[in-house]
Each structure stands twice: as structure tokens, then as C-alpha cells.
Amino acid sequence: MEHKKIRQVTDxxxxxxxxxxxxxxxxxxxxxxxxxxxxxxxxxxIHHIEDLELILSNPDxxxxxxxxxxxxx
Numbered sequence: 001m002e003h004k005k006i007r008q009v010t011d012x013x014x015x016x017x018x019x020x021x022x023x024x025x026x027x028x029x030x031x032x033x034x035x036x037x038x039x040x041x042x043x044x045x046i047h048h049i050e051d052l053e054l055i056l057s058n059p060d061x062x063x064x065x066x067x068x069x070x071x072x073x
Contacts, residue, residue, distance in 0.1 A: 003027040007056040017064065028052060 007026040014021060030049050037046050048055065 001029045001032050003029045006053045017062075026056060 005025050005027050008024045009019075009021070009026060010024070013019075014024075030052075034046060034049055037043070037049075
């Protein structure tokens with residue numbers, strides 16, 4: 001399964017969210033993501049997979065996952 005780089009987390013975003021993280025690349029395996037969404041019954045958002053680059057370029061919401069112990073958003 002090939003993971004494709006679709007975006008990058010900028011240093012500015014890391015600073016805004018106070019995230020200390022060396023990695024910046026956002027990579028996704030669209031077929032793996034599609035399989036995961038089907039398995040977890042996320043059928044209402046599967047059609048957005050092809051728009052991931054656009055969504056990440058122009059987000060209308062960004063949040064921090066409170067269930068994650070490490071850096072995440």
C-alpha cells in the first residue's frame with residue numbers, strides 16, 4: 001500500500017497549536033482509508049477522500065484530539 005504525501009504541516013501551524021513534532025508530512029493511503037471508512041461505517045464521508053488536499057488547504061475547523069496523549073490535531 002502506497003502512502004502519498006498530500007500536504008505538509010507548517011511550522012506556523014505547529015506554533016499556533018504548541019505542537020513539538022519533527023515530522024511535517026501528511027501522508028495518506030486513499031484505498032486503505034476507504035477500506036477503513038467502510039469497515040467503520042463512515043459511509044457519509046467516503047466521497048470526501050478525493051478532496052483531502054483541498055480540505056487540508058482550506059480547513060473550516062481545526063481541533064486537538066483530547067483522547068491522544070501525543071501531539072495530534
